[in-house]
Amino acid sequence: MKELLLLSSLGIISLIAEILNLRKLIYPIVILGLLLNIGFCINDLGKNENIYDMLVLDKVSLVFIILTSFISILWFTMARSFFTDETNLSDHFSLVLFSLVGVFILISYKHMAMLFLGVEILSIPVYVLAGSNKRSLFSNESAFKYFLLGSFASGFLLLGITFVYGAVGSFSILQLASSSLLQVGVSKQLLMVGVLLILFAMAFKMSAVPFHFWAPDVYTGAPTVVTSYMATIVKIGAVAGFYRLFGIVLAFYKEYTLVLLVISVLTILIGNVIAASQTNVKRMLAYSSIGHAGFLILGITMLSVSTPFITWYYLLSYTLSSIAAFWVLLLLAPQEEEEDIAIFKGLVKRSPVLAFTMTIALLSMAGIPPLSGFFAKYFVLVNVIYNNQMAIAVVAILASLVGVYYYFKIIIAMFNTADDTGPVLAISTFHKVFLMSLSILIIFIGIVPDFILRIFFK
Amino acid sequence: MKDVIIGIPIQWYIYLSVTLFCIGVMGVLYRRNAIIIFMCVEMMLNAVNLLMVAFSRYLGDSSGQVFVFFVMVVAAAEVAVGLAILMMIFRNTKSTDIDALNKLKW
Numbered sequence: 001m002k003e004l005l006l007l008s009s010l011g012i013i014s015l016i017a018e019i020l021n022l023r024k025l026i027y028p029i030v031i032l033g034l035l036l037n038i039g040f041c042i043n044d045l046g047k048n049e050n051i052y053d054m055l056v057l058d059k060v061s062l063v064f065i066i067l068t069s070f071i072s073i074l075w076f077t078m079a080r081s082f083f084t085d086e087t088n089l090s091d092h093f094s095l096v097l098f099s100l101v102g103v104f105i106l107i108s109y110k111h112m113a114m115l116f117l118g119v120e121i122l123s124i125p126v127y128v129l130a131g132s133n134k135r136s137l138f139s140n141e142s143a144f145k146y147f148l149l150g151s152f153a154s155g156f157l158l159l160g161i162t163f164v165y166g167a168v169g170s171f172s173i174l175q176l177a178s179s180s181l182l183q184v185g186v187s188k189q190l191l192m193v194g195v196l197l198i199l200f201a202m203a204f205k206m207s208a209v210p211f212h213f214w215a216p217d218v219y220t221g222a223p224t225v226v227t228s229y230m231a232t233i234v235k236i237g238a239v240a241g242f243y244r245l246f247g248i249v250l251a252f253y254k255e256y257t258l259v260l261l262v263i264s265v266l267t268i269l270i271g272n273v274i275a276a277s278q279t280n281v282k283r284m285l286a287y288s289s290i291g292h293a294g295f296l297i298l299g300i301t302m303l304s305v306s307t308p309f310i311t312w313y314y315l316l317s318y319t320l321s322s323i324a325a326f327w328v329l330l331l332l333a334p335q336e337e338e339e340d341i342a343i344f345k346g347l348v349k350r351s352p353v354l355a356f357t358m359t360i361a362l363l364s365m366a367g368i369p370p371l372s373g374f375f376a377k378y379f380v381l382v383n384v385i386y387n388n389q390m391a392i393a394v395v396a397i398l399a400s401l402v403g404v405y406y407y408f409k410i411i412i413a414m415f416n417t418a419d420d421t422g423p424v425l426a427i428s429t430f431h432k433v434f435l436m437s438l439s440i441l442i443i444f445i446g447i448v449p450d451f452i453l454r455i456f457f458k
Numbered sequence: 459m460k461d462v463i464i465g466i467p468i469q470w471y472i473y474l475s476v477t478l479f480c481i482g483v484m485g486v487l488y489r490r491n492a493i494i495i496f497m498c499v500e501m502m503l504n505a506v507n508l509l510m511v512a513f514s515r516y517l518g519d520s521s522g523q524v525f526v527f528f529v530m531v532v533a534a535a536e537v538a539v540g541l542a543i544l545m546m547i548f549r550n551t552k553s554t555d556i557d558a559l560n561k562l563k564w
Contacts, residue, residue: 113525120532124539131543140547141559147543148495148556151536152486155502158529159479162506165522166468166513190472217562 001051003040003065004104006033011097018090026093027080034069034076041066053172054111060308061108063456064240067312068103071232071319072096077434078327079225082334092132096229099125103233106241112161112171115198115241119157119205122237123150126230130222142221149204149214157201163194173248180252195249199256202245205238206293209266219286224333227282228326231289232319239296243311250303260301265395267294272399276406281329281339284406285322288365291403292318298396299380302387309457310379313449317364317372317442324361324438328354331427347414351425353432355414360439362407364446367400372446379449471512478505492544492554496537503533 010033017026041062049057057065076093083089102122109115127150131143165171167190168179179191200211207215219227249256271291278284292314299310331354332347333339348355364373377400384393445452482505485498507526514522544554551558 113521113528116525117528117532120536124535127539127543131546134546135550137550137559138561140543140550141561143543144492144547144556144559145562147536147540148486148499151499151540152483152502154532154536155479155482155499155506158503158506159509162509162513165510165525166472166517169517169519171521171525221562 001049001057003037003044003057004055004101006037006040007097007101007104010034011094011101014090014097015094018088023089026090027076030076030093030097031073034073037069038066041069054114055105055108056110057108059457061240061244063308063312064107064236065104066456067316067319068100068107068233068236071236071323072100074320074323074434074438075229075233078228078323078330081431082225082330092129095125095129099123099129100233103237103240106237107244109241109244110173112164112173115173115245116154116158116161118237118241119154119201122234123154123205126226126234129226129229130218132226133223136221138221139223140221142218145214145221146218153201153204153211156197156204160194160197160199160201163190163197165194167191167194173245177248177252192253192255195253195256196259198245199259202238202242203263203297206235206242206297207290208263208293208297209270209290210263212267212271212290215290216283216286219289220280220283224282224326224330224339227286228323228330231285231326232322235289235293236315236319239293239300239311239315242297243300243307246300247303247307250301257301260297261389261392264294264297264301265392267291267297268396268399269294272402272406276402278406279341281341281343281410284341285325285329288403288406289318289322291399292365294399295377295380295396298384298392302380302383302389304383304386306379306383309453310376310383312456313372313379313445313452314376316452317376317445320438320442320445321361321364321373324357324435324442325365327431327435327438328358328361331425331431341410341413344410344413346417346419346422349417349424350422351427353427353435354425357435357439358414359411360442362411364442366404366407368404370443370446372442372449375446375449468512468516471509471516475505475509475512478502478508490555490557492547492556495556496540496544500533500537503529 010030014026014030017023044057045059045062083092099122102118105114105118106122109118127143127147130146131139133139167187168175204211219230268291271287271294275284275287275291278287296311296314299314300307332343364371367373367377381393381396479502482498482502486495489495507529510522510526514520548554
């Protein structure tokens, strides 16, 4: 409970900070609040708090909240440098904090009203953020597309929830489990259709194929700071919310395993193959995030006792690499509409730190050992093979080989120093320190995944 | 009058709501004016509200009716944000036709 209250009040504080002329203090207050939040979560780790049968703060949700808070600290640290004086710092910060509340609700809901509210609280501030560059037509278009398709999808989510309510007679997701044996006839059909509609809406939020069409456009058009938020924290929220519901559904209704397998394989394939043909870096990262969503769904579909850890570890490694990649991209191309791969040409001479971090981040996303991305993919695939789905494992490995190809396009461009490469970039020590520690963290959690497992999931 | 309403089987409400929902979906897919599309999204949400109330009455459980209030609040918030985004686009393109938004492809 106090985690949720803390986050909401942080949002309100940063909203009124501009009025009280506390602009300078917003960033320290927010970081302190998020650190305090992590402290609360670690303190509560053994307990099992149940908030009015609406939210439940069990071990899994607390660990996901710790991950979200940690990544948002990194995001705020990155974002602070890239808001110009023209944009309102406090508006951006409070919108992000409000959507973080939505992420928290999605991580810990056990009542389907909270699922709906969580999705909306998460999405509505992000619609605004996507359009925060008011004069750019790209930003306008991205905000409008995201808004329109997002509210369209939440209509389906709502219809699904209503059908499930009509069939089961309760909004509690635990009720789904207990009614799995008794239902026959019309109410069984209603339940099946309802869960399928919820599945489609959640797949839309996670940008899974065939509901991914919005993602590349929205990611490209939105300001890069916001894109990095959407690719990391919004994704954590969507995947955690999906796991909450479908962890129960998949255990009791075997019918959906096939649907999810098809969706996840298609997502991995299409995300990676189309990314290979992109020249715009942001669009390429968008397609690669679709491919990663496929791996995440595959990990959840192969439900086992280790699924929370696999999902958590994948999200940790993916979001860390994403933040690092977007950070480098922001430093290289602060202006919009010039994110072609060509900007990375000869980066190793212009700024070795940026080139090093970008290489580590991309290699981790491609899944090269011993970086964290390798173990993330490894855990998922081991589980797939353990479930005797050899064909799917082979397809996933082939698709991630395609992934290696397009990540290396950027790496080759960075290390190509043949022609004139342009002036040396002046990067402040602040950015250098954070980028280096991000790379070290990516290497570190790749070397000792069992250490992380023992800390958080003992 | 009350007996008549109670006498209507729950299936009829399902057919009515799903029909309304599908009209809303068709509107979103076919219309080109952004304002009309907003109205169609609202229609989808309200079709669901109708069904929620019907189920709530049928099951004798009030939580469905409470949920409807949440849906209304969220729908209002969504429209507020949506109209603001639309205003921003109108300032830049002088049009509410969504075909004007074709900058982002592939």
